[in-house]
Amino acid sequence: MSSTRQSNTDRRLGREECRKKLSEHIHSRLGIKIIPANVRLNPRTNDPYMWRVLPGKEEFFAKVFFKKLSDHSISTYRLLCKEFGKTFEAVEPSPQCVTQKHISSVAPEPSFRTMIDNLKKRMRDFIKKFTN
Incomplete structure (x- = not known):
């Protein structure tokens, strides 16, 4: 009976955790339940999600999303796990967004996080303008 190397076990656990977090992100962002085992970095054309990457990060993430998880x-x-929702996020697929096989930097609408960040910045600028 051979034992599994610890590094292989750690990699499998890391992959499972990553799939779980990406699945939860897809659900919270789009309301779509995808079982973790079915989460793909390069979704198929009939999958109900795609990944949108922050402008300027497309080249790096294209390499990541090109490979299977x-x-x-x-x-x-x-x-x-650290960057989902910050540098890339799940979005609904649409013909105008598809650039590199379900990886997009073109967004049909900003995410809630982006809108909140923009509003916070505008509020800070507004307060700064009237307190100086």
Whole structure:
């Protein structure tokens, strides 16, 4: 009976955690339940989501999203878990957004996080203008 190397176990656990977090993100962002095992970095054309990447980060994430989730290292799983919702997010697929196989930097609408961040900035600028 052979034992599994600890690094393989850690990688599998990292991949499972990453799939779970991406699945939860898709659900919270779009209201779509995708079981973690079915989450893809490069969704198929009939999948109900795609990934939108923050402008300026497309080249880096194109390399990440080009590969299957199972082909990545544990460091990539950690990066994806840290960056979803910040550097990239799930969006509904639409013909005008599809650029690189379900990876887009063109957005049909800003995310709530983007809108909130913009409003916070406008509020800080407004307060600064009238307190100086």
